[in-house]
Amino acid sequence: MANTLYDLLEVSQSASADAIAACYKRLHAQYAESAAKGDEDATNRMIALREAFTTLSEPSRRQRYDDSLAARDQEVEAEPAGRPFVKLIVIACIVGFFGITYKKYQAAQETARLEAERVVAAAKQAETEAIKAQADARLAAEERYAVERAERQRQRDEAMERANRERDIAYGNQVSHNLERAEAEARRTALREEQQKEQARANAERQKEYEAERALAREKAYLRQVEAEKNRYRY
Structure with missing residues (x-):
């Protein structure tokens, strides 16, 4: 003891x-x-x-x-x-x-x-706050990524829409040009046809005049011949 x-x-x-x-x-x-x-x-x-x-x-x-x-x-x-x-x-x-x-x-x-x-308790609180901070940071990163992804998608959509619009404009311009060219060609064709018709009418008129002149000439020649024969028999 x-x-x-x-x-x-x-x-x-x-x-x-x-x-x-x-x-x-x-x-x-x-x-x-x-x-x-x-x-x-x-x-x-x-x-x-x-x-x-x-x-x-x-x-x-x-x-x-x-x-x-x-x-x-x-x-x-x-x-x-x-x-x-x-x-x-x-x-x-x-x-x-x-x-x-x-x-x-x-x-x-x-x-x-x-x-x-x-x-x-302080350690647990610090751990909880650290976990929350990590979760908040991860959520913020995800939100930032979502915003960036949405912005990239918006830019792609705008670029595609712009390209489609430019293509439509180009196509419309081409169609308009083709229509204008077709209309011009149609006008030229119509003009040629009208000119050909005028030429045909003119040719027909000249042919009629020529035929009339020939007929008149033949008529005059015939009358002269008849007159001559009359004169011959008269004397």
Whole structure:
């Protein structure tokens, strides 16, 4: 059973500060795993070890503790019959000291737990905000891509409409040109036909005049012949 803080750290009262620190680290590591799993005895043991190390690692506190041990030993030597009672008092003091320390430890643990919960909540909030930011960025990128795609489609549609309009205009111009050329050709054909008709009428008129002149000439010749014959018979 540990009667002193030195006994708790498993060192002698004359141990150096380095030896005390080494034993504290060894014992702390020995009980840490069990305490982490919820072992209350291991947790209490670690609290006692920490308080012992806190007292013995600081020279002035260690000196006061050594003085209290020396005074206790003197009282024990002066009253041998009361040794068990004194030991009980010392143990009660140690237990009371550890109880107060444990309450402090519990308060510190609660504070640490709340702080850990706050850190976890902050981390989750940051993660949520990061995910939301990524989602917003992805949505903005998708919207931007959709706008760009719609703009490209609009430009393609306008280009196609412009090309179709230009093609229609060119086709209309070609049709108009063909119609104008056909109309001009029709007018030329009609003019040629009219000219041919006029020429035919003129030729017919000339032919009639020629025939009439020939008939008149034949008539005159015949009349002259008849007149000549009459004159011949007369004389």
